[in-house]
């Protein structure tokens with residue numbers, strides 16, 4: 001455990017809070033937040049406080065040069081016992097890989113665990129306990145040094161905010177291949193969870209939504225030939241009974257759900273192949289039924305089926321099966337995440353009881 005204090009306003013603030021009827025995903029925020037600052041070469045005492053605006057110098061690096069990284073993970077409270085996380089240290093590892101890429105300070109494990117654990121322990125009365133519901137946690141790190149020169153920050157703020165949420169309902173997704181724009185260049189920041197990648201995806205998202213589709217399907221930025229990912233989910237196809245997903249190549253995100261799905265599918269006896277997947281092969285495969293099912297996965301939606309792929313020229317390809325294997329994998333994964341089934345992989349971890357002691 002690191003060094004932290006709990007503001008005396010936290011408990012009264014929580015006592016005044018109640019959950020609205022409709023939660024949605026990421027809409028409602030619990031009225032507290034965790035913050036740890038790095039200044040003068042060291043981490044300062046962290047604090048759990050009421051949720052509120054933060055003050056930033058207008059010249060802060062994050063505002064001009066997008067020096068920031070973030071994560072998304074869930075705490076579940078479906079079974080008995082204390083709320084539990086799902087593979088929380090994988091998110092920390094990825095966050096620190098992202099931070100390294102963005103020339104930011106490494107977040108120590110105790111500061112990160114304090115942040116997500118305090119937020120979860122103090123928010124426990126507001127964690128919805130229906131299946132698929134959770135407390136979505138959003139840790140993030142920003143560069144705060146206030147000079148306008150292009151360069152790295154030496155002061156940082158790490159925070160955790162949280163949102164009681166229902167599962168993100170992506171529905172049966174209709175996606176459009178993005179043939180013009182790139183989300184992230186090879187050698188760029190695609191493998192980091194940093195805001196700039198998401199900003200780069202906005203225009204394409206807007207364009208495909210105007211055409212009536214749900215999401216853009218990103219291709220590799222070098223040849224515009226191989227599938228990479230969706231803007232917030234990794235991509236899978238069922239081809240001739242085998243499960244295929246793009247091999248990690250440094251220009252898209254190594255999803256923790258992706259990794260978990262690969263393990264579950266192998267365990268269920270499926271052949272699993274990570275490789276470069278040409279988009280043309282998928283389109284031809286849909287037509288010949290060699291590709292029978294397509295889905296995407298990520299923390300928010302877990303596993304979401306794709307029912308149709310549209311090309312930029314307007315041609316559409318309807319997928320033969322929708323939400324068959326995807327539904328099986330979603331149910332298996334969710335049962336582990338919610339601790340309704342055995343967890344042979346040791347993926348879940350209860351919030352440590354000591355975080356409750358000061359309440």
Ligand SMILES: Cc1ncc(COP(=O)(O)O)c(C=O)c1O
Nearest residue numbers: 231232233253255256257298299
């Ligand atoms: C760009 C991108 N790809 C993939 C994913 C899926 O990653 P994970 O399964 O770790 O949530 C996410 C979500 O975090 C994402 O933002």
